[in-house]
Amino acid sequence: MIIRIEDAEKYDGKEATVQGWMYNKRGSGKIYFLQLRDGSGMLQGVAADGEAPDEVMKIAEELTMESSVRATGPISKHPKWEGVYEMQIKKIEVIQMCKDEFPISKKEHGPDFLLDNRHLWLRSKKQWAIQRIRNTVINATYEYFANEGFIKIDSPILTPSACEGTTELFEVPYFDEGNAYLTQSGQLYLEAAIMSHGRVFDFGPVFRAEKSKTRRHLTEFWMMDAEAAFVEHDENLKIQEELICHIVNKCLEINKLELKALERDIEPLKKVKAPFIRKTHAEVIEELRDMGSDIGEMDDLGADDETMLTEKYDKPIFVEKYPSAVKAFYMKRDPEDETRALCADLLAPEGYGEIIGGSQREDDYDVLMERIKEHNLDPKVFEWYLDLRKYGSVPHSGFGYGLERIVGWISGVHHIRETIPFPRMINRLTP
Ligand code: 4AD
Ligand code: MG
Secondary structure, eight states: OBOOGGGGGGGBTSEEEEEEEEEEEEEETTEEEEEEEOSSOEEEEEEEBTTBOHHHHHHHHHOOTTOEEEEEEEEEEOSSSTTOEEEEOSEEEEEEOOSSOOSOOSSOOOHHHHHHTHHHHTTSHHHHHHHHHHHHHHHHHHHHHHHTTOEEOOOOSEESSOSSOSTTOOEEEEGGGEEEEEOSOSHHHHHHHHHHHSEEEEEEEEEOOOOOOSTTOOSEEEEEEEEEETOOHHHHHHHHHHHHHHHHHHHHHHOHHHHHHTTOOOHHHHTOOSSOEEEEHHHHHHHHHHTTOOOOTTOOOOHHHHHHHHHTOSSOEEEEOOBGGGSOTTBOEETTEEEEESEEEEEETTTTEEEEEEEEBOOOHHHHHHHHHHTTOOTTTTHHHHHTTTSSOOOEEEEEEEHHHHHHHHHTOSSGGGGSSSOOBTTBOOO
């Protein structure tokens, strides 16, 4: 019976076959411990002289790291390690012995070497754990929105206009139409879709020709945008709070082994409960200045400011009402202070910084037209978007999260390049 290692528990005391790769080996001559993995989990294969057939001992001796095998034998609980299962190998078949020594070994490798070998690095235990957490974040997101009555709408990737400012656009030649741009966010299209469905979300790759080489920036990343009709600023934050709590809870529930493999301290994650901390941009500026930052009153928060601020807290922080001058054209202004937007960024604690950007949207035709002109955007390309303010406009809000930033925070990894299978950065396009 071929089983998946994650099901080993059900075969305690019974014979089974697993197929996978040998990721590590200990022992010599008398006894070998072959660490086997099949994607679903890890199992310790034991080949002891006198108990295992000679043929098994011979293969155990010769088997090299990352060679693929099929092994059969009785399964039992590991005598000491909780949650780990063992197999006394009675039969082993080599599917492929590696042609060369596996390039990634137990010793320390530099980030460039690991990134050049990303196609192989993905097999490492921590990288395995991060992708499993990413999968949980994706599933938890779909689950939350399905339960809350949001339907998934797929927004286009090739677009005629910019959503988030024109300086970070990837251009693609597009037949007789001139240039198309790779999308920065599906938001504008979701605003059309809410007038049909009320509550919608999208989830897909987005592109930013960001010149920034920080640990928080990729040129291709995955964004989830959500948008809802009749939702105003406060309710917009409440949806984000619930979504993030749901995601973190799911990871704590499903990814215990993965978080342990990553040596992630889960105490701060357990504190991620509503209500989150809420501060205005003006309050945050004062706080940052008290901490020694030279940030200006109406400045956007820089990466260092976000790190400094969020290191102080163990709960996510909403920073509300940024100066409208540093935010996108579509954001509605705060009626109490026209210099500020009805927006919020959600910053993850422990130094991680912005994971969500969102706002209430400008729903008045004339005001929106004015903003488009102020931002030096071409009203012609936004005609369809302006139409949404002509035919039954309603108050509405939405937000977008960066999947890699959320996975980075939950996994506790420093640089988000480890959270996407094949990272794209200004100086990296391969593998
Ligand atoms: O704050 P941003 O630019 O917001 C938007 O694009 C809105 N249209 C979203 C919306 O309201 N529907 O981007 C949203 C999130 C950020 O909070 C951040 O988590 C992530 O996307 N992000 C990046 N992640 C990785 N690399 C980059 N270069 C990123 N730029 C933004
Ligand atoms: Mg933002």
